Amino acid sequence: MLKRCQFRKYYMIVFVLFDELLRRVEHEVTQSTCVIQHTGTPSIHYVESVSLEICNIMTRLGYGEEIRRWRIEKYCENDRHLNARPRIIKLQTAGSKAEGLTCLFESDRDFLYTLKGVICVETGINLNTIPDDISVFGIDDTGVYPGHCKLLLKRPAARLHNTIIKAALCKIGYGEFLLSSVLFIDECSRMLRLTIQHSLGPVESVLHERAGPALPQTVGGILKVDKVYSIRCQCPSILHRWAVRPRHWPQSVVVQKVVSLGAYVTPTGFKESKNKHIEWRICFNFGETELMNNLNDTQAKVYVLLKWILKDIIKPTNKEITSYVVKNIILWQAENIPQTEFNSRSLLHWLHDGLRELRSAIEKKLLKYYMIPERNLMEACGLEDALKRKWIKDITEMIEMGPNVILRLEKIRRAIIASPEPMLWFSKTRIELEMLYLEYFNRALKCKRENGEQDVPDFMLYAIRKRQEEIELEVGRRMRMEGCSINEIHKIIYRMLI
Template sequence: MAEGGMVYTWSETGSDHRHSGMYSRHSRNYVESVSIEICTIMTRLGYGEMMRRWRVKKYREYNRLVNAPYLKKQGNAATYMYITAGSKAEGLTCYLESDWDQLWVLTNVLCVEADINLLTISDDIDVFRMDTMDTRVYPGHCRLLQERPAAHARHDIITEALCDNGYGGVLLSSSLLLDAYSESTLTHDANVEHHERAGPSIPETLTGVLHVDKVFALQCYCPSILQRWADRRRNWPSPTIVQKVVSLGALVTPVGFKGSDYKHVEWRICFNTGEAELVNNLNDTQAKVYVILKMILRDIIKPNNKEITSYVLKNIILWQAENTPQTEFHSRSLLYWLHDGLKKLRTAIEKKRLCYYMIPERNLMEACGMHDYQQHKWVADITDMLEEGPNVILRLEKIRKAIVASPEPMMWFSKTRMELEMLQLEGEIRSIVIEENNGEVDDSESIFEKRQYYLLIQVAQRMFLKVSSANQLIDIQDRMLM
């Protein structure tokens, strides 16, 4: 591919990759062969179907083990449910490649839509009514009115976040609750570095390299919103997956609409577990297009303050999947769908509009903080990328390095990197099991550590490095897993 120069220009005309009218300088066969090669390279980089599925399985196992102690609690003590979210839950990033998004859901509080029968809800649960009908509440957001306090003690952070709505009712303030939750999560652990809060996220860095985003959430029962999504006519996903997404329900997180005067008492409705299920049901080509778009966002567009986020790209991919027969997504069509995704991103930036996949009335681009000069620059940059064609791939550092690398070392590096990631995740899981077993370590612990040590020594030898300390090996591993 590198030797061929990958010189190619996409045409803006035509809407179907099966028609040669889309290609202006090269044959359909050439473009499809380049697509296949890019798919192969993405697999070697750790974004293939098998690795993706393995990551999803292991992060789910991690969730189960973290939640086990909470599930064992008896009585009316408030407990949390832990959920790995974002790209980790979707299996689309290596261990240190991006932030580890973590949801902490308070399990003895429930937010419900209007007309939900409270008699079906346990007296031990705090119930708040979701107000979505107020014209001052932006789509996809709500206010939470206290409907019924729990019969027994409620969590302190809920009590501290209650406020008067001015009409005799009691509201749950998102900003007050986030303040209380932030304070409760502060630790003096030397291995934890706390960062400035970003929206609903409480960012931390663990052991200097692992970036974690903690987000507090409440359970939300909103069947009418999910049913409106389920009733849409679609090519994807299957009815079985649609019903599974509905069954996974929703959450609300403590963040209001950026442009609202009342954002301190507003909450955002989210479908993290359902969206993870949807992404997990994308096929191999769709997942790789999503990853490449994220690379373009990071390496080329480079927004400074999250004016455009990977969440915008995820919604573009989900709309792509819903509106197109699944048979259209295959390794030969990767470049077509990448081109289509870039066009949709350019339109979203140009019009400052992109409908949220789960609640189309919510515009993901509204109040995103994008200035006019950024808008014009990014539209021009994406237009250049569209005209550049497959050559844009060479501007992405990871893919470019994989292209120019010699095949044998690249294959060895890819295999070693994925095994190190597997060992790292297995180590995270084992550490929880050991903690649950009061520090008892089984024989597998030393076996895994020996294998990691052996692999890292091999990497050091290939790099012609003289390793004199364990810290140097740890540094090599960290760089491998980014």
Template structure:
């Protein structure tokens, strides 16, 4: 797995480089901070391996729990009160106080519920954000998916953009922080609490009022938790995701990688950390498969941050799928170590000759490092929306980038592989 790009060195490199990217971009964005989220923020996917998840946080808007004193909040901030009587982990937002300056997006998404309350509609909010004009002519927009506004540039660079509002919910975080646990450490628990929460525009699927509901999430805190998993725990998480994608292959996100993340979080919290050593990998993979099978059988898996929320609720899982997946997972558990041979990526790495595999692994790592450095250098060379391509460092990174691709091209040709072009090689290496 290390040679395939899931080792600690490249994982830590990715995390730091995406943090640098966020910092650089936010120094140029005045009113909508950008946060890299999901697998990219966790350092667990190659450059083109999955979509890039971005959280765009609307400034000067705050959602608060009942009992929060509004006088402690600046007058320049629009405040919504969270009505958490909706399905667990969700809320409705009641306008408590307008700011002196109004956001057009927020204003157009406000609704009167006929009882004297003004609510912020998640559905109207998404309509407003979808209609927001883009300044990037190369950006292609795709059909909305939950709270996400998917976009793409070119063939491979896909992004999921989620607009969020900051959320102050100390009682929820206090309940999470006060649990008895083996992991995370008290210091990490306090850091996660300090990172706070967000609400995103998506209601519970089966709710009659889903168009008015918002989901409470802890994106930055959860990224911090993943980044503090041990190498063994992180690799179990990656392999569980591979199993869902390549073996179970859900058609409509009946099971997602987010379910796998929560399974690994519960594993880490409930067990001493010295039990997660390299040789225990297959034990914990088997344990994760067992937890997944239980979740499918019972249609129940508690959300790690808010256990009252069931991640399997309204999953859309049919009886036929349920029966089939239970059978498949049971078979995988009986296979023992051979279960990893079900995964094409792992299988090809095992049967490959050691020397070429190591060479390609080193070139893939260098290629990705160059790609991330190039991405970040471009943001620092951005002047009035235009990249200064004459920058010497940018040109040197580009030169070495092409050089590495040509080395790979030459070796592939010598080994009798069909080579299309350098762009094709890059995409195949970094997926």
């Protein structure tokens, strides 16, 4: 009897937990105001109306401000649980998941793994301020492409236990050592494979071919993760040059936070360098995440739309252009233009502005890296002239289409075609499912950490799972009403969360 009462209590908590957020998400969505179909030259009023409508549609699709902030909070909580146990590596979620801008299975989850007990520093940093149990490498940026460096051993730790660092050290004469990026990532890959092979858990993991500094992995056949191993980096001069730039955005308090988050080096050299096997790239992953999380709702949606255009229309096959290029276009746009200019009625204006910047970057093969402008993100991108001309032509046509360019995006087109009631039901169901899954992951990790056992009963987990089953039944019922097959309902639920 007591267990049944406890279950009811936690089941009600699950409802209360998600109901308020769902109401706020629904409140964000106003009634549709126009049909996106126009001939001739669109008026300013029409373009603004379409912009407002697209903002509303994107909120229904799960890209509104409320759900975005909730995702950020939940992935941060997940990281805290994962790092609760002592380990030689600290892991943190990066990329679109940390920015709250993708649904659960919509894209890979990026992890930055940072080695503890090792750091690299700029010239001029007093090594006496760094504890003796930390190995210190010096940054050498002579003769390398901007934003890259070599790492020279300045002071080994009193006792060097890190096998990854040991395996990657190379003697260069005169008793000096440098850290090879290729040997470093080879050792990380070897250790990861061993971990997967010796894993006794029920979830299958598959490690894929290396992609730049990332080690892609599929967990349980559906969850795709990119693991990037890194070393903490102190480079105050680079961050100072960024911080003192004249700008409209972000506010000074955010600038200071970005500076405090520091930098990292990842094991990848400049593509055309003869010494790329010993070069490292300087990155500002969490500073950039902080910047992206300070974009307003319209700016975030412009970023998502540009990524969709890149993926669905431009379709680069060999990463000649990546979403990281689009991210830097958005960051420059935000820095150079007053924040008040970005609102729901100006979304299409800034989308077209972003397309023009993307076209310019392709045409000139030039886009300055937001944190280190001396580094050209389009350098050595492998873009051939024929493909370059095609993409310039495609983007020009998209710009000339005006507001109708939005109809080329499948997600937007489907949302416009869908009837209002089914669309609203799908939106609420999809968002609730994602919330349930993320809450379940965090609760399971917390229980495992606190109890030390995976199978300790937890009524909140039972309540969440029961609600998931109810939603699956509701999805199946709706599909039967539409005359659809409901075989493999779990695959259908997975597709809802892409």
